[in-house]
Amino acid sequence: MFAHKIRLKLDKPTSDIIDKRMNVCRLIDNLFIGEMFRRVGLRNQSKTWQNGIALKHLGRKKKEGNLLLSEASKKYACNIGYSYLLNGFGNKEFAHSWHLQHIAKTIVGLRGQNIVGNFKKWLIDHKGNPKKGKPRFNRFGDCRTVYGSLATSKKTSGKIILFNKDNGQIIWGGRGVDKISLDCIIDPGDKNTQLALNSTIKRVGITKENNKYYGILICDTDPLVKGKYSPKTNNIVSFDIGIKDIAIVTSDGKTYKLPLLEGLKDSARELNILARTIERRRRMANPQNYNENGTIKRGIRLTWNKTNNYLSALKKYKNLAYKQQQTRKNLHNNLIHWMMGLGNTFHFEKIDYRTWAKGLNKTQRRNMGLFSPGLFISLLKYNVLKYGLKIDEFSTYSTACSKTCICGEKHNKKDDIYICPVCGLAIDRDIKSAYLGLWVEEDKINHQRAKDNYDKFKERLNNFRTER
Ligand SMILES: [Zn+2]
Numbered sequence: 007m008f009a010h011k012i013r014l015k016l017d018k019p020t021s022d023i024i025d026k027r028m029n030v031c032r033l034i035d036n037l038f039i040g041e042m043f044r045r046v047g048l049r050n051q052s053k054t055w056q057n058g059i060a061l062k063h064l065g066r067k068k069k070e071g072n073l074l075l076s077e078a079s080k081k082y083a084c085n086i087g088y089s090y091l092l093n094g095f096g097n098k099e100f101a102h103s104w105h106l107q108h109i110a111k112t113i114v115g116l117r118g119q120n121i122v123g124n125f126k127k128w129l130i131d132h133k134g135n136p137k138k139g140k141p142r143f144n145r146f147g148d149c150r151t152v153y154g155s156l157a158t159s160k161k162t163s164g165k166i167i168l169f170n171k172d173n174g175q176i177i178w179g180g181r182g183v184d185k186i187s188l189d190c191i192i193d194p195g196d197k198n199t200q201l202a203l204n205s206t207i208k209r210v211g212i213t214k215e216n217n218k219y220y221g222i223l224i225c226d227t228d229p230l231v232k233g234k235y236s237p238k239t240n241n242i243v244s245f246d247i248g249i250k251d252i253a254i255v256t257s258d259g260k261t262y263k264l265p266l267l268e269g270l271k272d273s274a275r276e277l278n279i280l281a282r283t284i285e286r287r288r289r290m291a292n293p294q295n296y297n298e299n300g301t302i303k304r305g306i307r308l309t310w311n312k313t314n315n316y317l318s319a320l321k322k323y324k325n326l327a328y329k330q331q332q333t334r335k336n337l338h339n340n341l342i343h344w345m346m347g348l349g350n351t352f353h354f355e356k357i358d359y360r361t362w363a364k365g366l367n368k369t370q371r372r373n374m375g376l377f378s379p380g381l382f383i384s385l386l387k388y389n390v391l392k393y394g395l396k397i398d399e400f401s402t403y404s405t406a407c408s409k410t411c412i413c414g415e416k417h418n419k420k421d422d423i424y425i426c427p428v429c430g431l432a433i434d435r436d437i438k439s440a441y442l443g444l445w446v447e448e449d450k451i452n453h454q455r456a457k458d459n460y461d462k463f464k465e466r467l468n469n470f471r472t473e474r
Pocket of ligand 1: 413415426427430431
């Protein structure tokens with residue numbers, strides 16, 4: 007199975023219709039979530055359910071308890087999915103009370119069956135306990151993706167969104183809904199498009215991203231596999247990662263000290279200002295929720311008015327933070343792929359971030375959040391799994407690369423340049439750390455090999471490169 011996205015070519019009236027229909031889908035979503043929420047509430051209050059829970063807590067009568075619980079779920083129809091509600095309308099009472107018969111004839115056909123995902127998740131994760139958060143209702147503009155029903159499903163035989171392979175159009179309509187046809191922009195040279203067109207299409211969806219419209223084709227074939235990465239060399243790449251930069255030494259003698267996240271625009275100031283704006287706007291709209299000294303009231307249930315100004319600032323903040331996170335990821339990935347060209351085995355110290363953060367001052371701690379060395383390590387591990395590379399992550403306690411001299415002597419100063427009181431060696435601390443990492447075998451530094459090879463590496467270690 008794979009999903010293929012195709013850009014749609016639309017005129018203004020058609021895209022307006024899509025927007026309106028998506029909003030209708032949002033309303034239906036909320037309707038169903040609300041109804042399911044109500045039912046779970048009724049179920050949780052029912053005697054059967056509470057008896058079941060009491061029996062379960064007894065320990066021995068777990069089976070009987072579970073039976074009661076499932077009986078209660080059945081009675082209030084909490085476990086049934088959205089599609090069941092759509093097709094059979096569960097019970098008549100529900101259909102009547104929500105005027106769903108009317109909706110069914112006119113607009114329900116717009117939507118397939120993939121809604122209520124977030125509701126189901128809530129039901130499973132928290133077992134429907136309202137104290138642990140509520141299912142999320144969609145706000146205006148929140149619904150951006152609509153899927154048609156599964157092609158194989160017998161219950162939902164009336165497919166609402168279809169793809170016509172002959173003329174490359176997506177048709178959205180049927181079941182009493184006007185049909186609109188949407189032209190896809192098909193690139194005949196694109197391999198993925200050709201694969202999608204040649205396979206059975208199980209499901210079709212429409213999505214909106216950044217004011218552009220796309221069709222999604224869910225195909226019944228395996229995706230094209232990109233050529234596997236084959237390392238050019240069998241070198242060991244040892245690195246020592248700091249808060250702001252990374253020192254790299256390879257087993258063929260290449261030595262680098264590079265800044266992490268080169269070229270990242272720091273939006274921390276902007277984010278700070280926005281955070282303050284959000285807090286101020288919240289305070290302005292809810293003076294009743296604050297004490298005289300400016301703290302939020304405790305011990306009583308508070309209701310918050312969310313003004314449009316507040317919500318727009320919140321949206322801005324979220325967008326900016328997300329953007330920065332994505333740039334960070336891209337820059338880290340960039341560096342990792344470059345490092346994969348240097349060799350195929352990575353040596354590095356396991357970092358315990360909690361103890362690490364203890365020894366830092368305020369600026370350094372801020373930088374750690376900004377440059378996110380932890381994200382770098384997790385991305386590296388992901389790539390190692392993906393491309394079948396080798397990895398040796400050794401313990402900081404047993405090796406102590408940053409404290410140990412190449413001669414084997416340990417001493418505990420934290421200057422940038424490491425000067426050994428015994429042998430008189432003077433070298434950049436991070437570079438030395440990375441160099442020692444090369445010679446780690448089974449969680450211990452092999453000092454004999456480190457010493458023997460030092461002459462070969464000496465010149466490059468002292469004149470390391472600061473650019474790739
Ligand atoms: Zn020494």
